[in-house]
Amino acid sequence: xxxxxxxxxxxxxQSMRGRDPEQEHRGATPLELLFDLTFxxxxxxxxNQAAHLVAAGHIAEALVGFSFVVFAVCWAWIxxxxxxxxxxxxxxxxxxxxxxxxxxxLVLALGIAPVFLSIEEGHHLDNRVLVAGxxxxxxxxxxxxxxxxxxxxxxxxTALLYAAATGVAQVGWAALAIASVPxxxxxxxxxxxxxxxxxxxxxxxxxxxxxxWHPHHVAERYGLxxxxxxxxxxxxxxxxxxxxxxRVGWSVESVLVVVAGTGLxxxxxxxxxxxxxxxxxxxxxxxAWVWGYGHIALFGAVAAMGVGLxxxxxxxxxxxxxxxxxxxxSTVVPVMVAVVLCLAIALFLLRRLEPVHGVLYGVxxxxxxxxxxxxxxxxxxxxxxxxxxxxxFVVVVGYELDGxxxxxxxxxxxxxxxxxxx
Numbered sequence: 001x002x003x004x005x006x007x008x009x010x011x012x013x014q015s016m017r018g019r020d021p022e023q024e025h026r027g028a029t030p031l032e033l034l035f036d037l038t039f040x041x042x043x044x045x046x047x048n049q050a051a052h053l054v055a056a057g058h059i060a061e062a063l064v065g066f067s068f069v070v071f072a073v074c075w076a077w078i079x080x081x082x083x084x085x086x087x088x089x090x091x092x093x094x095x096x097x098x099x100x101x102x103x104x105x106l107v108l109a110l111g112i113a114p115v116f117l118s119i120e121e122g123h124h125l126d127n128r129v130l131v132a133g134x135x136x137x138x139x140x141x142x143x144x145x146x147x148x149x150x151x152x153x154x155x156x157x158t159a160l161l162y163a164a165a166t167g168v169a170q171v172g173w174a175a176l177a178i179a180s181v182p183x184x185x186x187x188x189x190x191x192x193x194x195x196x197x198x199x200x201x202x203x204x205x206x207x208x209x210x211x212x213w214h215p216h217h218v219a220e221r222y223g224l225x226x227x228x229x230x231x232x233x234x235x236x237x238x239x240x241x242x243x244x245x246x247r248v249g250w251s252v253e254s255v256l257v258v259v260a261g262t263g264l265x266x267x268x269x270x271x272x273x274x275x276x277x278x279x280x281x282x283x284x285x286x287x288a289w290v291w292g293y294g295h296i297a298l299f300g301a302v303a304a305m306g307v308g309l310x311x312x313x314x315x316x317x318x319x320x321x322x323x324x325x326x327x328x329x330s331t332v333v334p335v336m337v338a339v340v341l342c343l344a345i346a347l348f349l350l351r352r353l354e355p356v357h358g359v360l361y362g363v364x365x366x367x368x369x370x371x372x373x374x375x376x377x378x379x380x381x382x383x384x385x386x387x388x389x390x391x392x393f394v395v396v397v398g399y400e401l402d403g404x405x406x407x408x409x410x411x412x413x414x415x416x417x418x419x420x421x422x
Contacts, residue, residue: 014089016151018212021086022282026217028224032084035098038105040228042073043303045109047232049116051310054330055320058120065116066307070300072108072130075197076101076137078292079166081221082201083141086211087148087155094144101140108133124180131177135170142166158208165200169193202289215281218288222295226272229302230265236309236331237261240381243313256382260389261309264331267392268302268338274399275346275407290348298341304334312381325375328384335388336368339395350407360398367391 046069053062080101088094111129118126142163149159172193176186205211237258244254281288308331314320315327322330343361371388375381399407 014091016087016089016094016148018086018152018155019088019214021212021214023214026214028217028220029084029088029090031090031095031098032081032221033224035080035102036077036224036228038102038109039073039077039225040231042069042105042109042112043229043232043306044235045112046070046073047236047303047307047310049112050304050307051236051314053116053120054307054311054326055314055322056120057321061116061119062307065119066304067300068127069112069115069130070303071194071296072134073105074296074299076105076108076134077225078296079138079141079201081225082211082213082218082292083144085213085217085221087144087152093147097140097143100143101137104133104136104138104140106133107136124182125186128177131173135174138166138170142170155209155211158204158211161204161208162201165196165204169196169200172196198293213288215285215288216278218292219276219278219281222277222292223273225299226295226302227269229299230269232303232306233261233265233268233309234306236306236313237265240309240313240316243316247316253380253382256380256386257312260382260385263389264305264335264385264392267389267396268305268335268342270396271339271342271392272298274395275349277349280349287349291345294341294345294348298338298345301334301338301341305331305338308332308334312385316381323375324379324381324384325372327381328375328388329372331385332368332372332388335391336365339364339368339392352413356398357395360395364391364394367394 046066050062050066053059053065080098108130111127111131111133114126114128115130118124145159145163145166149156149163152159172189176189176193181189237260240261241254241257244251244257277291281291308327308329311320311322311330312327315322315324320327339361343357368388368391371384371391374384374387
């Protein structure tokens with residue numbers, strides 16, 4: 001990880017211009033790291049609420065609420081990150097607007113519980129507080145884009161397109177939250193608003209001239225958020241072990257859960273960082289779209305692993321109807337999804353991997369599937385999760401033996417293709 005990008009001196013107010021996308025030693029700033037702390041709270045609250053619903057047997061409701069909240073959180077983070085990568089001035093105005101966005105994240109976090117409660121009770125979706133926080137965050141982004149449009153003629157069209165798409169989407173979100181419409185209207189409305197949210201940046205970049213985001217900075221920022229999301233796995237592990245210790249004291253089962261939860265978290269971290277994204281993004285900038293958007297699902301899957309470990313705690317305490325099999329599945333399925341997404345993102349980024357890598361990931365998924373079946377044969381949560389913990393390391397061992405050479409060749413090939421296209 002590079003050192004934070006701390007300028008030696010700052011002016012009180014700077015004219016916003018596009019930054020150099022090839023700047024050396026560009027890293028995350030202290031402001032960005034502070035901004036990320038608010039998302040720790042949002043992920044934690046969303047995980048707690050989802051775990052409560054899953055433990056109560058309301059799995060579909062938990063998936064709907066968790067997906068809705070995680071998308072809002074991740075999307076707001078992604079927009080800030082890409083903008084900061086291209087235009088961060090680190091002056092007082094940029095910092096003040098970032099603080100406003102942090103307030104928005106915290107307000108959104110306060111609205112998470114009402115969202116899950118309304119879904120659990122089957123009434124209309126109560127997302128008023130959550131949407132209010134989301135709009136605060138997005139208004140902050142509109143202010144940044146409008147400032148850019150005023151101060152940077154080169155990127156004015158792009159900035160105005162971003163501001164327009166963001167503003168239109170917020171009007172739609174506000175209308176839905178205030179109107180309290182039924183689900184039959186909400187679902188198609190969500191599809192339209194998601195299309196605006198996701199399609200707006202794509203349209204603005206392709207028709208407005210693009211933004212000078214920094215590939216190494218963006219890759220580092222995504223890696224940092226993944227680490228924050230993995231923190232939910234650590235928290236879930238502590239929660240599950242605390243439940244065990246409070247009931248039966250320290251035992252083999254307690255140790256197994258500690259090792260398994262930590263190992264799953266560590267294994268996912270290791271798999272994610274096997275393929276360095278920055279060198280490829282630097283040469284193939286058009287691949288950033290699928291890579292960047294695909295992380296929304298990946299962040300959600302990783303956070304859901306923490307949810308599963310929380311569910312395991314409910315089962316251990318006897319406060320869930322799922323049983324051992326349900327507790328194991330609620331943890332292992334998100335891990336399986338995360339592993340598959342890591343492979344898919346790597347495949348898209350490099351455009352080609354050797355067949356042996358497909359075999360390694362296939363064996364990993366197979367081991368996870370067996371871990372989910374173990375409770376049917378009488379295995380405990382600890383032993384089942386201990387087997388699941390071994391799965392990610394199948395890929396890790398394969399990479400360390402020979403896979404790193406293949407990945408390096410593919411990175412060099414991507415660089416040659418970029419040079420040939422110039």
